[in-house]
Amino acid sequence: MAATKVDEQGYKLIAKWNGKKYDLDVHKEYTVGQVRKMLQMLTCVQPKRQKIIGLGKKSNLEDDVTLESLQLKNPHSFMMVGCADEDVMLDQSQIDAMPLVVNDLDWNYDPSEYEEMIADVENRQKLQDTIKNVDISVINQPRRDKKLLVLDLDHTLLHFKNKRTYKRPFCFEFLKAVYPFYDIVVWSQTSWKWLEIKLIELDIFTSTDFFISFVLDHSAMFTVRSKRRKGKDGKLWEHQVKALEIIWQKFPEYYSARNTVHVDDLSRNFALNPNQGLKISKFEKTSADPNVEDTELQVLQSADI
Structure with a gap:
């Protein structure tokens, strides 16, 4: 029943980041901003550092764009790039x-x-x-x-x-x-x-x-x-x-x-x-x-x- 509910009222998103995959069950009325927050909880990459590729036709979607307006496949895969909190300063200080x-x-x-x-x-x-x-x-x-x-x-x-x-x-x-x-x-x-x-x-x-x-x-x-x-x-x-x-x-x-x-x-x-x-x-x-x-x-x- 839970899977049917997702099919009817939402999407199953598959986010790829840093060689790993993350499954997200989201409602169609969710916004891109809400997806970013979910990704932050899973990856520790802050929304401001997230680059989302393949969620819509445009590379940099505004946070208030709804998923329903993007006419996504179900399930739908996309890629997120960005550095987790624990890696940002480490990379910058050790880059040389x-x-x-x-x-x-x-x-x-x-x-x-x-x-x-x-x-x-x-x-x-x-x-x-x-x-x-x-x-x-x-x-x-x-x-x-x-x-x-x-x-x-x-x-x-x-x-x-x-x-x-x-x-x-x-x-x-x-x-x-x-x-x-x-x-x-x-x-x-x-x-x-x-x-x-x-x-x-x-x-x-x-x-x-x-x-x-x-x-x-x-x-x-x-x-x-x-x-x-x-x-x-x-x-x-x-x-x-x-x-x-x-x-x-x-x-x-x-x-x-x-x-x-x-x-x-x-x-x-x-x-x-x-x-x-x-x-x-x-x-x-x-x-x-x-x-x-x-x-x-x-x-x-x-x-x-």
């Missing part, structure tokens, strides 16, 4: 110590190693384990007949320095231009906590000119071993990779090696997918060249990728 990338700024892999890497039994097992364990939370559903564009974040779309975030020139223009042709995914070699903060700060989550399909962090990466040796001890190089096959196996009806492009400033992230990799120059905002504007994304926008 958080690894933007993991020991991979200077070294790139040898493409000739690709066949050995992909055939390596240990690498294949790591790939299958990661595919099995990674849960991709979709923000905006894949679109039919669209290609896939996987974008790195740090040093590709932004640069973080001295507690400030610098957006790469032409970032939004580029994302807006490619969106009609590509579903966009952000894959960063950082923690979800840091990634969420930066994407909110840059307004990438809330743009209405383009929409992010989903986001992956370092938990979707694994380590492979190169044939190269380093140092006097002669140990083999080890580095992490972004294996696109994870996405292809999760969304086989939409994406494959034939329609995917991966843009990154680190070519070793392409180690298992060199044919899809497109290396972009490392973006760094420095005071040494204030009059020199980076045009990499502008050039990429005009190219036929």
Whole structure:
């Protein structure tokens, strides 16, 4: 009887936040503001810090908007991004110590190693384990007949320095231009906590000119071993990779090696997918060249990728 009552008089909402799902049984006359308060009780994210995506057609709904006016599905899933009370000051005070990338700024892999890497039994097992364990939370559903564009974040779309975030020139223009042709995914070699903060700060989550399909962090990466040796001890190089096959196996009806492009400033992230990799120059905002504007994304926008 309780389930029937919800069906007739309200909605079952499924909120996705920080890799978890929260079920909300709400009346149709509830407002967005009331939903925010319910989310605060469940997640400790204050309403003023909540970004609700997918509850309605608009990204930033006013608090007095009723759920009934949004013509939601029942059940209806949406995503909420924002930092919990206990994390806000922690992130800000420790942000310099958080690894933007993991020991991979200077070294790139040898493409000739690709066949050995992909055939390596240990690498294949790591790939299958990661595919099995990674849960991709979709923000905006894949679109039919669209290609896939996987974008790195740090040093590709932004640069973080001295507690400030610098957006790469032409970032939004580029994302807006490619969106009609590509579903966009952000894959960063950082923690979800840091990634969420930066994407909110840059307004990438809330743009209405383009929409992010989903986001992956370092938990979707694994380590492979190169044939190269380093140092006097002669140990083999080890580095992490972004294996696109994870996405292809999760969304086989939409994406494959034939329609995917991966843009990154680190070519070793392409180690298992060199044919899809497109290396972009490392973006760094420095005071040494204030009059020199980076045009990499502008050039990429005009190219036929």
